[in-house]
Amino acid sequence: MLELSASSEQSRGSNIPCQLSFGGDSLNTSVYLARLRAQVSYFSALGDDSLSRWMVQQWADEGVNCENVVFQKESVPGMYLIELDSSGERSFKYWRKNSPASQWLNDAPVRQRVFKRMHEYGYIYLSGISLAILPHATQAHVIDFLKQYRESGGQVVFDGNYRANLWPNRQSAVAAFDLAYGNCDIALSTLDDEMAVYEDKSANDVLTRLKSSGVSIAVVKMGENGCHYSSDGRIEEVPAQKVGVVDTTSAGDSFNAGFLASYVEGAKLQACCEEGHRLAAKVIQHKGAIIPLESMR
Numbered sequence: 426m427l428e429l430s431a432s433s434e435q436s437r438g439s440n441i442p443c444q445l446s447f448g449g450d451s452l453n454t455s456v457y458l459a460r461l462r463a464q465v466s467y468f469s470a471l472g473d474d475s476l477s478r479w480m481v482q483q484w485a486d487e488g489v490n491c492e493n494v495v496f497q498k499e500s501v502p503g504m505y506l507i508e509l510d511s512s513g514e515r516s517f518k519y520w521r522k523n524s525p526a527s528q529w530l531n532d533a534p535v536r537q538r539v540f541k542r543m544h545e546y547g548y549i550y551l552s553g554i555s556l557a558i559l560p561h562a563t564q565a566h567v568i569d570f571l572k573q574y575r576e577s578g579g580q581v582v583f584d585g586n587y588r589a590n591l592w593p594n595r596q597s598a599v600a601a602f603d604l605a606y607g608n609c610d611i612a613l614s615t616l617d618d619e620m621a622v623y624e625d626k627s628a629n630d631v632l633t634r635l636k637s638s639g640v641s642i643a644v645v646k647m648g649e650n651g652c653h654y655s656s657d658g659r660i661e662e663v664p665a666q667k668v669g670v671v672d673t674t675s676a677g678d679s680f681n682a683g684f685l686a687s688y689v690e691g692a693k694l695q696a697c698c699e700e701g702h703r704l705a706a707k708v709i710q711h712k713g714a715i716i717p718l719e720s721m722r
Contacts, residue, residue, distance in 0.1 A: 426503040426521060427476060430713050447480045448505070448714030450552050450586050453675045456715055457682030457704060459488035463689060466490035466546065468539060470529030472500035493542055495535075497525040507674055507713070515674045519590075527558040530566065540570045548689065549574060550681070552584040553618070556601050557591035564601055571608040583609040584681055587618040598622050606638040611688070613681045615646045628653040632660055644684065644698065646677050652698055663698040666706035675714040680705040 428448040451467075458465045467489050471477035473496045480502065485491045503521030510516070521527070530536045543549060549571070556564050571581050583605045592598045602622055606612060612635050619631045628645040632655045635643040644654040651664040683704035687697040708716050 426505050426519075426524070427480070428714060429504065429506040443506070444713070446713050446715060447483060448675065449503075450554050450584070450675075450678050451550065452484070453678035453714045454550060454584075454682045454685075455489050456484065456487045457679050457708075458686055460718065460721060461682060461686035461704075463682075463686045464490070466493055468493045468543065470495045470497055470525035471502045472496065472525055473498050474501050477502050493539070495525075495529060497529065500525045502526075507672070509672055509712075512670065515672060517588075521558070524558070527560075530559060530563050536563075536566060540574075543570070544574060544577060544579070546579065548580050548582060548685075550582040550584075550685070551605075552586040553598070553602060553605070553622075554586050554588055554591065556605060557588060557598070561597075568601075568604045568608060571605075575608060575610070580611065581609040582611040582613060582681075582685065584613045584615075584677065585618050585622065586615070586677070587622050589621065595622065603638070606635060606640055610641050612640045612643045613646070613677075613684065614644065615677050617648075619645070629660060642694065644701075646680055646701075648673075648676070651702065652680075654694055654698055656694060661695065663695060663702065665702045668706045668710055670709050672712045673709050674712075676705045676709050678714070679708040 426447065426449045428446040429443040430446065455465050455467045467484060471480065471494060477496060481491045481494055503519065503524035503526065505521070506518040508516050530539065556567065559567065575581055585602050587598060599622055614631055616628055616631065619625050623634065625631050625634065628647060631645045632643050632653060636655065642656045644652055646652045649665055651662060653660055653662050655661070680701035684697045684701035687700040707721060711717070711720060
C-alpha cells in the first residue's frame with residue numbers, strides 16, 4: 426500500500442505535512458529480505474495508475490522480483506496513515522476497501538496461474554493480514570493451496586499479524602488462523618496478536634498451542650522483551666536489543682526478515698532470532714516501515 430507518515434507536529438492551518446512512501450507487512454518483510462541478499466519474489470496486485478507503477482519500480486530497485494505483481498485495470502492501490510504517540514507506538518488509519526490485493530485471487534484462472542507459479546519456490550511467506558483482506562471463499566482456496574504446496578515439499582511461513590478491523594469478528598480470525606497454523610512449518614507470531622485472537626496469557630501458552638497444531642518451528646515476538654522460540658519441545662528465550670524507539674512500525678516484519686534470511690542459510694534458531702532482533706532494533710530507530718538503505722550498513 427501507499428504509506429503516509431504524519432509529522433509529529435501539526436502545521437498552522439488544517440494541513441498535516443506527510444511523507445509519501447509504501448509499506449504493508451508482507452511487503453516490508455520482502456524488501457528487508459532482499460536487502461539481506463535473499464532471493465525473494467513478491468506476489469500481489471496493484472492498480473494501473475502511476476503511483477502503483479512507482480511502487481513496483483521502488484521494490485524492483487530494492488532487489489525484489491516483481492514479475493508476479495499484477496496491475497488491475499481501472500483500480501488504485503490501498504493506502505494507510507501512520508500516527509505516532511509520544512513513545513513511538515504507532516496507530517493506523519486505512520483506505521483499503523476493495524483494493525486490488527483484496528480481489529486479485531477471486532478469479533479462478535488468475536488464482537490457478539498464481540498458485541502454479543508459487544510452486545516454483547521453496548518457501549512461501551504470508552500473514553494474518555494476507556488472509557484478512559480476502560473474501561472467505563478465497564481464503565479457503567489459499568489454505569487448500571498451502572496444503573498441496575507443503576505436500577509437494579514446500580515450506581510455509583506464517584505470521585499471525587492481526588488487525589481486528591479487518592475481520593467480521595474475532596471468531597472469524599480464530600477459524601482462519603487455525604487453518605493457517607495447521608498448514609505452516611514456521612510460525613512467527615507476536616504475543617499481543619495471539620492474546621487478542623486466542624486470549625492466550627503468555628508466550629508459553631502460544632508455543633504450546635502452536636506445537637499442538639503441528640507447527641515445527643514457533644517463535645513468539647514480545648517487542649522490547651525479546652522473543653521465545655521452540656522447535657523440539659524446549660522453550661528458549663532470546664533478549665531484544667535495547668535502543669531508543671522512534672517508530673515501532675515494521676518491527677515484527679523486519680524481525681521476520683532477519684530471522685528468515687539466516688534460517689535459509691542454515692543458521693541455528695538462536696542465531697536467527699538474534700539476527701531478527703538486530704534488524705528490528707535498526708528499524709525502530711527510524712520513521713516509517715522501510716528505513717533508508719544507508720541506515721542498514
